[in-house]
Amino acid sequence: MDISLDVGEYARFIGRFSLGRDSGMGSLHFVRLKVPAGILSADRLRGVAELSREFGRGYAEITDRQDIQLHWIEADDALKLFSRMDELGFTTDMCGQAFSGAGHGDVRNVVVCPLSGKVGRGVHNHAIELTRFFSGNREFLDMPKKFKMAFTACGTDCVRVEINDLSFVGVNHEGEEGYALMVGGGAGKTEPGPRIAEPMGVFVPEDKVFDVALSLVRLHRDRGCRESKSKARFKYLVDTWGLSRIRTHLESEVGPLEEIAEMPALSSNVHEGEGIQDDGRHYLTLPLPGGVTSAEQLETIAALSEQYGSGELRLTPSQNITFVDVDEPDALRGALWARGLWKDVTPSYYTSIGCASDFCGKTREVHAKELMRRVVGLLEREGVHTRVFVSGCQNGCCAHQLAPIGFMGRGSTYDLFVGGRLGMGRMGRRVATGLTPAQCVDAVRELVEQYREGGYDGFEDMLEHIARTVEVEKGD
Ligand code: HEM
Ligand code: SF4
Structure with missing residues (x-):
């Protein structure tokens, strides 16, 4: 498959990926260096530093899918940068945003427990094999939309299994090591809306991991909806087909899979520190x-x-x-x-994340990362700890619904979500809308004060209680 851009598409690409704040300059881009399983040698990291210095004003960002992004890339430098990346063994992602309609979706970096093989079972080899197989594989560069996978076997939800299209969760099934499957998650607004991945109830032995992943990615490519971008994620197919049809299709390709009745419980700890x-x-x-x-x-x-x-x-x-x-x-x-x-920072700092809204142009002033820092700073001063996820818009690149405290940007204001919990598959609820950045910090301060008044086992319990109350009030 050859990829070509006509003039209109090219203009759209530039508009979309030029620096948000400098919108209109039209020559500045970001590039994502894909890091399979998030594992890097010191030498390759030095290579990234060189690229950053030469092409990206000496700046770099670690992403929430264990990649590295460089910014302020001049369009004229693109070919030189790509050839240097190639020398260092880096690939990048397709940019589905640059094209109209459902299409040009690829497999994104496969997210892995960052302690894989160091604490507990190693799962990174699967992620590396899959990332290498799919990256740049021309048969998988024109899927209806991107496809996201995750692996964890440490008993914690360190990879946000709930919001991946396909997640492998380590289990021991009757003495054999393998994985429980979860399918159909996604944090973005596209149909049917933010969706928690569902357990498929099957056991995947180690030697079937690749085939299972390939079968489901192929299913997404061949049967995913191409009617419109908003129906093109795998979660829409899972929602319309239902789990049992997906399972029947999968087993017709990879052979019968044994049942497992229950998913292992995952803690919301992310073992950083x-x-x-x-x-x-x-x-x-x-x-x-x-x-x-x-x-x-x-x-x-x-x-x-x-x-x-x-x-x-x-x-x-x-x-x-x-x-x-x-x-x-x-x-x-x-x-x-x-x-x-x-x-010396508290766990709130380790575990909170903010998206790249500075470069996306979807929020104005007080971008997602800065709002996250301000809110976490307040929590640190108050001596109350929890994680804060901030997305600059409803695309949810930082999964704002999955944190005890989440913010979603809308131009120059944010909506506040509370009560999300990783590992429990619990989405937070929206409790306030249209807050200025200062009001966001005030709102969290009020939550801390409410907590201090007593009556709750912990701050996160209180936030979950508030979320449940909102659900009852709204009748859902
Ligand atoms: C339909 C539009 C989009 C949706 C639904 C979407 C959603 C997401 C989600 C759910 C994640 C991963 C969160 C996780 O794994 O926990 C993510 C990652 C990310 N998104 Fe988006 N996103 C969209 C467009 C964009 C755009 C336009 C930008 C920037 C201009 C962007 C920047 C990023 C970055 C930097 C990451 C970390 C990525 C990585 O390493 O793969 N996203 N996005
Ligand atoms: S959440 Fe929105 S603002 Fe933030 S990086 Fe994703 S698309 Fe951009």
Whole structure:
């Protein structure tokens, strides 16, 4: 399949991906470096730093699908940048936004537990195999829309299984290791609206993972709805076909799959921070609020990972970077501190995320990452901890519905959601609309005050209670 752009499509591409605040300049773009399973060597990270310095004003962002994005790319530099990326072994994603109608969807980075193989079972090999197979594979570059997969086997929902098209959740079924499948999740507004992935009730042994993924991606490609963009995600097909028809189709291709009655319970912990690996060494996560970093910082991180660890780094779905295989975590923390990279922050900082609305142009002033920092700053000062997810618009790139506190931008204001919970498949409820950034912070302050008045086991319990009350009031 050849991809060509006519003049109209090209104009749309430029309009969409030029810098939001400089809308109209028409020559500045972002590029996503796909990082299979979020695992990078120090050398490749240095390569990213070079690209960032040369093409992207020395700036870089860790994304919530364990990729790295560079910004302010000049259109004229694109070919040079792509060839340098190729030398370093990086691919990128197709840009479905650039084309009209349902089409040009590809498989996005497969999200993986950032401690895969270091704590508990390794699942990253599947993600790497699948990402390599699908990236740039011409047979899968014109699906109705993008397709997202996730793997976790650590007992936590560190990859947001609920909002992927297809998730593999590690289970042990009658003594055999494998996965429970979840299908049809998606955080965006497209039909049938934000949707929590459903357990399919089948067991996938390790040796069938690739075939199962291939079969369902092919199903999306061949039978997904191409009527319009708003019906083109896999969640729409799952919703219209129903689970049992999807399962029948899957088994007709991969053979019968054993039943598993229950999904394993997943905790909402995302195990960032510091901890001990199965081999006795340590991991240490460097908090990078909003994933924002620089070429210089990336070079420092690369050097320290070689000095204190094995030179391997993990990008996390919470937009941070984790050092692994560390023998002396205190010494590493000290070295990070000495270089101005370490801050003693609370878990709210580690676990909160904000989207790239600065570059998308969908919010004005106080962009998603900045609002997240302000709200988390308030929580830190108040000594109350929870995670805050901020999306700049209803596309939900930072899954605002899945956090205890979520914000969704609408131009210059935000809507507030409360009561979401990862691992429980619980979507938060909208409790306020049209808040200015200052009002957003005030609203959270009021929630903290309400919590202080007592009566709840924890802050998140109170937020869930508020969400349930809203449901009852609205009658749904
Ligand atoms: C129909 C439109 C879009 C929808 C429904 C959508 C939705 C999403 C979702 C659900 C995620 C992943 C969240 C997760 O895995 O937890 C995501 C990731 C992301 N989105 Fe969007 N998005 C859309 C368009 C855009 C646009 C226009 C931009 C920027 C200009 C953008 C930037 C990003 C970025 C930077 C990420 C992290 C990505 C990665 O590494 O793959 N998105 N988006
Ligand atoms: S949520 Fe909206 S504003 Fe934020 S990156 Fe996605 S499309 Fe852009």
